[in-house]
Amino acid sequence: xxxxxxxxxxxxxxxxxxxxxxVRNLSNILKAIHFKDHATCFATTNGIKVTVENAKCLQANxxxxxxxxxxxxxxxxxxxxRVNLGVLLDCLTIFGTNSLPGxxxxxxxxxxxxxxxxxxxxxxxxxxxxxxxxxxxPEETLDFDFCSTNVVNKIILQSEGLREAFAELDMxxxxxxxxxxxxxPYFRLSTxxxxxxxxxxxxxxxxxxxxxxxxxxxxxRYKISLLKPSTKALALSCKVSIRTDNRGFLSLQYxxxxxxxxxxxxxxxxxxxxxxxxxxx
Amino acid sequence: xxxxxxxxxxxxxxxxxxxxxxxxDELYVExxxxxxxxxxxxxxxxxYACFLFAPLFFQLYEEGSPDPSGETFRCKVLMKSFxxxxxxxxxxxxxxxKCLIYLKPQASRLVVQLHCKYGxxxxxxxxxxxxxxxxxxxxxxQCANTLRAPARVLVDAVVHFPVTLAEVTLGVSPAGKVSFRxxxxxxxxxxxxxxxxxxxSEDEFQDVQVQQQSHVTFCLKEFRGLLSFAESSNLPLNxxxxxxxxxxxxxxxxPLLEVHLVLATLSDPNSSLRAQPANGAFPLTVPDDxxxxxxxxxxxxxxxxxxxGEAEPPSSPTFPQRRTHTSAVPESExxxxxxxxxGTPPTEEVPLLVLWVGADPVSGQDTAGAQPGCAGxxxxxxxxxxxxxxxxxxxxxxxxxxxxxxxxxxxxxxxxSCFHATEQLEHCQ
Numbered sequence: 001x002x003x004x005x006x007x008x009x010x011x012x013x014x015x016x017x018x019x020x021x022x023v024r025n026l027s028n029i030l031k032a033i034h035f036k037d038h039a040t041c042f043a044t045t046n047g048i049k050v051t052v053e054n055a056k057c058l059q060a061n062x063x064x065x066x067x068x069x070x071x072x073x074x075x076x077x078x079x080x081x082r083v084n085l086g087v088l089l090d091c092l093t094i095f096g097t098n099s100l101p102g103x104x105x106x107x108x109x110x111x112x113x114x115x116x117x118x119x120x121x122x123x124x125x126x127x128x129x130x131x132x133x134x135x136x137x138p139e140e141t142l143d144f145d146f147c148s149t150n151v152v153n154k155i156i157l158q159s160e161g162l163r164e165a166f167a168e169l170d171m172x173x174x175x176x177x178x179x180x181x182x183x184x185p186y187f188r189l190s191t192x193x194x195x196x197x198x199x200x201x202x203x204x205x206x207x208x209x210x211x212x213x214x215x216x217x218x219x220x221r222y223k224i225s226l227l228k229p230s231t232k233a234l235a236l237s238c239k240v241s242i243r244t245d246n247r248g249f250l251s252l253q254y255x256x257x258x259x260x261x262x263x264x265x266x267x268x269x270x271x272x273x274x275x276x277x278x279x280x281x
Numbered sequence: 282x283x284x285x286x287x288x289x290x291x292x293x294x295x296x297x298x299x300x301x302x303x304x305x306d307e308l309y310v311e312x313x314x315x316x317x318x319x320x321x322x323x324x325x326x327x328x329y330a331c332f333l334f335a336p337l338f339f340q341l342y343e344e345g346s347p348d349p350s351g352e353t354f355r356c357k358v359l360m361k362s363f364x365x366x367x368x369x370x371x372x373x374x375x376x377x378x379k380c381l382i383y384l385k386p387q388a389s390r391l392v393v394q395l396h397c398k399y400g401x402x403x404x405x406x407x408x409x410x411x412x413x414x415x416x417x418x419x420x421x422x423q424c425a426n427t428l429r430a431p432a433r434v435l436v437d438a439v440v441h442f443p444v445t446l447a448e449v450t451l452g453v454s455p456a457g458k459v460s461f462r463x464x465x466x467x468x469x470x471x472x473x474x475x476x477x478x479x480x481x482s483e484d485e486f487q488d489v490q491v492q493q494q495s496h497v498t499f500c501l502k503e504f505r506g507l508l509s510f511a512e513s514s515n516l517p518l519n520x521x522x523x524x525x526x527x528x529x530x531x532x533x534x535x536p537l538l539e540v541h542l543v544l545a546t547l548s549d550p551n552s553s554l555r556a557q558p559a560n561g562a563f564p565l566t567v568p569d570d571x572x573x574x575x576x577x578x579x580x581x582x583x584x585x586x587x588x589x590g591e592a593e594p595p596s597s598p599t600f601p602q603r604r605t606h607t608s609a610v611p612e613s614e615x616x617x618x619x620x621x622x623x624g625t626p627p628t629e630e631v632p633l634l635v636l637w638v639g640a641d642p643v644s645g646q647d648t649a650g651a652q653p654g655c656a657g658x659x660x661x662x663x664x665x666x667x668x669x670x671x672x673x674x675x676x677x678x679x680x681x682x683x684x685x686x687x688x689x690x691x692x693x694x695x696x697x698s699c700f701h702a703t704e705q706l707e708h709c710q
Contacts, residue, residue: 161399164372164376168368170365193362195358195359195361195362195407196408197406198405198406199404199406201402201403201404202399208401
């Protein structure tokens with residue numbers, strides 16, 4: 001790729017150009033996966049996927065499809081870059097997070113390729129801010145090999161029903177135990193904290209339950225500290241799909257409706273804690 | 282024990298827990314015949330609150346039978362864990378339809394189950410500790426001054442004080458002037474501090490009975506907790522108080538609910554000396570027991586009662602209908618007390634504590650026969666009234682006064698307030 005010293009390089013020099021009228025459609029969804037600063041972005045003509053991982057046990061992906069952007073051009077088959085997500089979010093919200101009603105910050109995001117910074121042009125009320133964020137060496141992300149054919153149990157819930165549950169999780173408990181079963185208690189979240197245990201049961205015929213496809217009783221434990229960040233995604237979402245596969249891996253998919261009524265998805269994958277013995281159940 | 286709360290009462294219950302959580306770190310739960318009592322006391326024992334929910338408050342109320350030894354079940358749970366169940370009041374109001382509280386004796390768990398909208402069930406298995414009775418002894422009937430006002434009036438008054446303000450001084454004069462002002466201790470430089478004083482007109486109150494001019498200083502935090510409960514439940518608040526150093530008693534009363542908050546007040550060094558004889562308490566040479574030689578404790582137990590026979594069982598918030606049953610008790614008790622006139626050292630009759638935590642010391646000595654068919658309770662009432670049956674000098678008094686370290690020189694209130702241990706010994710008479 002030719003190096004140009006001209007700052008006002010033409011669009012064709014960028015491998016990625018994305019424009020957005022309302023930056024919050026991007027920043028809100030990135031906040032939902034902001035529990036670590038290192039984020040890997042993959043861009044294809046379909047859109048951008050931003051991945052954040054923790055402890056080799058948890059992976060969160062935010063999918064922002066091309067349709068969300070007013071302009072979305074990817075020159076290569078796929079573009080991969082790594083940025084500091086905290087810095088990116090700070091830049092995206094540089095005009096403040098709560099803009100006045102009727103005003104919104106517009107964004108034009110450009111990336112020229114490996115070794116170049118990610119350039120953001122942000123404009124609100126005639127004021128333009130240009131941010132250049134140094135990109136980092138992209139790293140391989142985890143492959144959870146979560147395949148829908150291996151899914152044993154699947155539940156789709158209205159997020160409203162889980163929000164309070166996650167907000168009030170007893171954080172003195174080390175784990176969150178999820179039980180999914182074709183029989184009672186159908187869907188149960190349990191914590192085992194200092195003050196005793198607590199169980200939250202959702203019947204399968206509840207109005208919150210959009211879909212209930214459980215084939216066998218599964219009880220798995222997940223580190224509560226790993227799952228807690230997903231509360232951010234839950235807060236934004238309208239529906240959540242909870243799936244477990246035959247290995248006990250957990251997939252949480254959040255359907256998020258942005259301010260313009262478009263749908264985006266955030267997904268969390270989590271490994272189960274080591275096997276629990278019968279006596280602990 | 283098994284009780285079921287439904288509808289809007291779940292929120293009332295939750296609010297009560299929030300209010301109690303401002304007092305102490307532990308919640309004392311006691312199912313009684315008169316209802317479910319929830320109590321808390323702060324670590325310095327200068328604040329005590331009791332919420333008694335009448336059986337009618339519940340859709341279903343079973344107090345449970347006493348165990349074979351005749352002991353009623355009482356326990357304490359961590360306030361934090363109990364509060365966790367009712368943490369979000371808005372969602373409680375929106376989602377919770379029923380709340381079931383019951384005991385799982387095999388698992389030693391107190392189960393609090395919330396049945397919410399959409400069929401969602403939240404089950405909390407809380408660990409608990411069996412404990413002794415927590416009971417403050419006080420008598421609001423003895424207080425010279427009584428105020429009664431809608432909670433709103435008092436909320437509007439205290440809202441002007443900074444959130445960080447620890448204590449507030451309530452002053453009244455027989456002329457009907459009522460004022461609140463922020464309390465400044467002696468070390469505060471008045472030139473550098475903002476003083477706030479609010480004067481309320483007598484008209485704002487539903488009732489003002491002032492026998493003596495007085496100013497009492499008490500903690501604002503606990504008071505605010507009760508006010509927010511009173512405001513949400515739309516109940517007028519009664520304030521009973523007297524001279525500085527004696528407890529201020531705040532009560533809410535409803536057929537379904539009785540609330541008492543007792544706060545220590547700051548004693549005025551100038552007036553505390555004369556307050557004592559005036560209250561009929563007197564120094565006492567204590568019989569041989571663990572308290573001997575301990576000034577504070579002897580002071581504490583020396584407060585011989587002049588209050589026996591007063592209408593109000595001080596501690597136990599009782600319901601109207603219960604009162605009619607218990608009204609006979611004072612007469613029968615007064616006979617025990619002949620000779621116990623103010624100024625006379627008690628012989629074997631011991632005392633009256635301000636706040637004590639203890640088991641019933643008189644099992645087997647049912648002198649409270651006035652309450653037919655309810656010996657255990659009768660005994661307790663006697664205790665609550667502040668008058669204990671004769672104890673042999675050898676009776677280990679300390680056994681039922683569970684580690685009430687009144688003698689501790691540490692300040693009674695957190696934050697270096699100048700409440701001192703002795704000041705807690707409000708004369709309950």
